[in-house]
Amino acid sequence: MATSGHTLKAFDEDLDRLRALISEMGGIAEYAIRESMRCLVERDHDGARRIIEDDKKLDVLEVEAERRAVQLIALRAPMAGDLRDIVAALKISSVVERIGDYAKNIAKRVPLLNSLGNVEPLALMPEMARIATEMVHNVLIAFVERDPEMALQVIERDRAVDDFYNSIFRALLTFMMENPQNIGQSTHLLFVAKNVERVGDHATNIAEMVYYAATGDYLGDRPKGADPLEQE
Secondary structure, three states: OOOOHHHHHHHHHHHHHHHHHHHHHHHHHHHHHHHHHHHHHHOOHHHHHHHHHHHHHHHHHHHHHHHHHHHHHHHHOOOHHHHHHHHHHHHHHHHHHHHHHHHHHHHHHHHHHOOOOOOHHHHHHHHHHHHHHHHHHHHHHHHHHOOHHHHHHHHHHHHHHHHHHHHHHHHHHHHHHHOHHHHHHHHHHHHHHHHHHHHHHHHHHHHHHHHHHHHOOOOOOOOOOOOHHHOO
């Protein structure tokens, strides 16, 4: 049976609304990452508590995105590229929610780093977070616009986040060796760095989904910097 133009238009509108919902989630996640880093640098405990509380918004939106995606599949029976778009949206909403969790985890560390001075690793954190947040922003634009080239550019940026993480790890290791009393605070800061690094990884995962949804082709395994925590 042929699909009417009216039905096609309704499907496109539903899909656009789903994309807009995920963009809204992305905006909340981006803000949470930036704000958690500001709270860390400025030791803003009240701001950190707000980030933790606001994470509930992402949980609600993820459930709504999942409901809409499943409804689209059930009612519209999409094929080929349309189906890839919906499945990608379903997966991406879950990943964006996870990115928000990383921001929340960073915020939870703010009260634990009160006594940490302005050490070099802390000075590197905001730029690392800026790049990771930019990756999240750009990959969601790529998703909305179905732009595989923009998705590839996001993947390329992940190397810079990995390089920052490795630099911070080495600096923290030196910091701990110089004075064992620094171990507790350094461990918390390393946890923060790892969360930011994971944000970059998740943005890259979204980029791979976007690329597949737009082209129907899978990207091969990408080269990635070695994690010093996983080296023998």
